[in-house]
Amino acid sequence: MSAPPLSPKPTRQILVCQHRTCRKQGAAKVLAAFQALPVNGVTVSGSRCLGECGNGPMVVVLPEETWYCRVHPDEVPAVVQRHIKDGQPVKAMLYQKYH
Numbered sequence: 592m593s594a595p596p597l598s599p600k601p602t603r604q605i606l607v608c609q610h611r612t613c614r615k616q617g618a619a620k621v622l623a624a625f626q627a628l629p630v631n632g633v634t635v636s637g638s639r640c641l642g643e644c645g646n647g648p649m650v651v652v653l654p655e656e657t658w659y660c661r662v663h664p665d666e667v668p669a670v671v672q673r674h675i676k677d678g679q680p681v682k683a684m685l686y687q688k689y690h
């Protein structure tokens with residue numbers, strides 16, 4: 592019997608805050624929109640408060656620590672295509688405090 596194939600370690604992570612303020616601003620739908628567009632090697636998770644309440648829904652892409660603020664579910668395909676797949680963060684959506 593051969594060993595099961597090892598799954599590749601995810602190299603990137605998308606965190607979508609699911610804490611109180613971001614939830615009120617629609618973070619559950621943003622998380623669902625990312626989960627609906629899976630990309631190989633990239634994990635999508637809900638996170639605890641990212642410390643930027645009121646600017647949400649907040650999204651962080653790791654390991655490069657790219658922050659997006661006030662993310663709307665309709666904007667998620669652009670982040671997935673342009674940033675995650677093509678490597679170009681979506682400048683108009685970046686959180687100015689960190690970028």
Ligand code: FES
Nearest residue numbers: 608613641643644
């Ligand atoms: S509730 Fe989302 S950053 Fe605090």
